[in-house]
Amino acid sequence: MDLPKWYGDPYRSRHRRAAEIRTDGAIGSLNDGIVFELHGVSTRIIAWPGNGFQTESLHVLTFEPGQEMEPHAYGLAEEAMLCVQGGGEALVRGGWVDFAPGDMAFFPPPVEHSLRAGKEGMVVAAAISPPEFEHYEKTGLYNRAVGVIDTEAAFYAHNNSVPGDLSGPSQLAYHETAEEVRAWNLSADEIRTGGALFNVFRGAKIDVIDAPMVFVLWPGYGPRSTGFHFATGEPGLTSALHAHPASDECVVLWEGSARAWQGGGWHEMEIFDVVFAPCGVGHGVSFLPGGSLWGGFAAPPQLDLYARTDFYEGTGTFAAPPQERLDV
Ligand SMILES: [Fe+2]
Structure with missing residues (x-):
């Protein structure tokens, strides 16, 4: 078996115990x-x-x-x-x-x-x-x-698990098929109760941690316990280092190469690597040449980010801005 080059890195998730990752x-x-x-x-x-x-x-x-x-x-x-x-x-x-x-x-x-x-x-x-x-x-x-x-x-x-063989380049792309179930054609109430088809390149345009991003899944569009954001940035851009006080997050590198800051240092990331940031754990990402795409699953949705935007109406309620395309 050819082992991936990250194998053996002590900061990798397979080499760390749950309590270490949690903190x-x-x-x-x-x-x-x-x-x-x-x-x-x-x-x-x-x-x-x-x-x-x-x-x-x-x-x-x-x-x-x-x-x-x-x-x-x-x-x-x-x-x-x-x-x-x-x-x-x-x-x-x-x-x-x-x-x-x-x-x-x-x-x-x-x-x-x-x-x-x-x-x-x-x-x-x-x-x-x-x-x-x-x-x-x-x-x-x-x-x-x-x-x-x-x-x-x-x-x-x-x-002892065998690593997978998923490899790049990314195939992620924008689609407008099935318009009758697309999130941008449904109300938040309809999405909250019946579901929808989103696309990661379309959402609410936001810039609160120094990287242009779209909020794709968030309470403004209906979801209550699941969040997803998608981001890109110019080479050399580094997001704000931050932590989410009440939200677990997995930030995936979907395209390109990048660095992630966590645990007091920078880590070289390749496609499909994931920053593990449970509640309260500080993290940040950078963008290197080659068109990096970052996207994070977060739960519950990150109120700490939304509360900094003009969409926040207080006490956990949000205006629902139109879904716009992310410029990539
Ligand atoms: Fe984050």
């Missing part, structure tokens, strides 16, 4: 985590309560060509599913629609949802907020009877 962060990767089968699909656990996160889980789903996920619904959690590579269809608002890299399907509870891959198969990054613990019973690492994850066993399971 000081780590660098992970969409290729790095325990693999199990969930709803019939091969699922790699990137972030979860077994490695220092409390309010969100992040999984990478790898679909075989033509494979369909078992339809399912959650009573409490929201799920955001981002098509990363390949493509297929998503069951959104009761109908199957095209689902291509860059599209993000949002499913609130208790909406039944599913995905199915086309001829080339499909890779999807899925955030579930709050985490659905029952999923993890199948790994043998969660004990429902006493309500605990065996984090020491999870550490060794992760430490």
Whole structure:
């Protein structure tokens, strides 16, 4: 097996215990985590309560060509599913629609949802907020009877897992298909209750941490427990170093190369690397030549950012600005 060049770096998520990540962060990767089968699909656990996160889980789903996920619904959690590579269809608002890299399907509870891959198969990054613990019973690492994850066993399971082979370049792109279920054609109430199809290149344009970004999933558009932001920047730009006091975050490098600041130092990042920033852990990102794209899953949504914008109306309510294209 060819090991990735990050293998053995002590700050990497597979080499750090849950308590270390919870208090000081780590660098992970969409290729790095325990693999199990969930709803019939091969699922790699990137972030979860077994490695220092409390309010969100992040999984990478790898679909075989033509494979369909078992339809399912959650009573409490929201799920955001981002098509990363390949493509297929998503069951959104009761109908199957095209689902291509860059599209993000949002499913609130208790909406039944599913995905199915086309001829080339499909890779999807899925955030579930709050985490659905029952999923993890199948790994043998969660004990429902006493309500605990065996984090020491999870550490060794992760430490011995085989890295994935997802590689760049990114296929993320802007799409306007299925206009009847696109978030920009629905009200926040409709999205909050029935779901929608977003695209990561379109949202509310914001600049509160010194990097141009769009808020894609956030309360202004309906989601209550799941957030996603997408950002780009000129080479040399560095975001403000910051922490979210009440929001877990996984910031993924979707394109290009970059550096991430965390744990008192800078880390060289390659495509599909992930900054692990649980609640309160400081982090920042930089942009290097080559057109970097950063995008972060955060849960619950980052009120600390929204409260700094003109969209904030106080006590957790927001104006809903139009969804605009991110300039890249
Ligand atoms: Fe952040």
